[in-house]
Amino acid sequence: MNTTTESNRRPFSIERMAAEHVEAMKDPEYARRVAAEEEAAKAEKAAKAEADRIEWADGSLRRSTIRRALTPRDIAMVTGEAHDATPAMKLCSQWFDEWLKGDERDERWRPWLWVGGGRGIGKTLAAATLIRRCALTYPRGRVSYVRMSDLIRIQRARDSFKTKDVDEADEMMGEIVESAFVVLDEIGQEPETHRELARQAFADFVEARRSHGGPTLVLSNKSAATIRERFRSDWYDPRTESRLSEILVRDANGKGLHDLGGTDLRGEPI
Numbered sequence: 001m002n003t004t005t006e007s008n009r010r011p012f013s014i015e016r017m018a019a020e021h022v023e024a025m026k027d028p029e030y031a032r033r034v035a036a037e038e039e040a041a042k043a044e045k046a047a048k049a050e051a052d053r054i055e056w057a058d059g060s061l062r063r064s065t066i067r068r069a070l071t072p073r074d075i076a077m078v079t080g081e082a083h084d085a086t087p088a089m090k091l092c093s094q095w096f097d098e099w100l101k102g103d104e105r106d107e108r109w110r111p112w113l114w115v116g117g118g119r120g121i122g123k124t125l126a127a128a129t130l131i132r133r134c135a136l137t138y139p140r141g142r143v144s145y146v147r148m149s150d151l152i153r154i155q156r157a158r159d160s161f162k163t164k165d166v167d168e169a170d171e172m173m174g175e176i177v178e179s180a181f182v183v184l185d186e187i188g189q190e191p192e193t194h195r196e197l198a199r200q201a202f203a204d205f206v207e208a209r210r211s212h213g214g215p216t217l218v219l220s221n222k223s224a225a226t227i228r229e230r231f232r233s234d235w236y237d238p239r240t241e242s243r244l245s246e247i248l249v250r251d252a253n254g255k256g257l258h259d260l261g262g263t264d265l266r267g268e269p270i
């Protein structure tokens, strides 16, 4: 069977195709269809880009490692933006909103926010929403979540004098402090037996991250009074305190260690 038609026997010519297109577009119905197809393709592309952006942002919970600190229900709340406005959430969002304003922000909104308060008031969940927001805003920025216990492990490796361990630890620390946004969680939880390691780890982290200048959220279950006492008693290095005093957002009373109240949202104990 001969299916060859007149048109596809002719040699391919862009000029002829363009001329045919111009001719066809004189038909208003055809022109409308072409415009609608172009519109649909544009909308599909935009929807795909938005879906990619959200997938990237949701993936930030895994990449930052904060997933390990959340329940599946917490993760659903964060990705679905279906959380309550807890005091921790309000303070963290306000600080982050201001931070995103760049040069426009008021000088009061410094790069580090310290949020202290009892267990279960929603500190880590608030941090997760900021990590996701950071990824939505900066599609290529790295976001990091570390606990004080991670910094202590890194510090111990650095103190080991085993070249491979030291190199790995330095690299990990480098990646953390070079991130677009960093959360340091559970400071103050370290046991007395890790006091020296904690002192050094905290000092190194503050020193290295401070020079990066990026936004940093510090979360603690310990009261501001306990943390202050640790600086007084040399548990934490007093030099770390003076560095922090230059970079922490102050509360209405001028204090850099925000103490939030609130009840444990985890519900009844077992």
Ligand SMILES: Nc1ncnc2c1ncn2[C@@H]1O[C@H](COP(=O)(O)OP(=O)(O)O)[C@@H](O)[C@H]1O
Pocket: 071, 074, 077, 082, 083, 084, 085, 086, 089, 118, 119, 120, 121, 122, 123, 124, 125, 126, 264, 265, 266
């Ligand atoms: N903004 C919120 N909206 C609704 N529930 C929350 C919110 N924040 C925390 N919760 C609930 O409280 C629990 C503990 O929150 P979490 O952030 O881990 O507390 P913290 O870090 O202060 O100890 C979560 O697992 C969740 O069930």
Ligand SMILES: [Mg+2]
Pocket: 123, 124, 125, 185
């Ligand atoms: Mg927590």
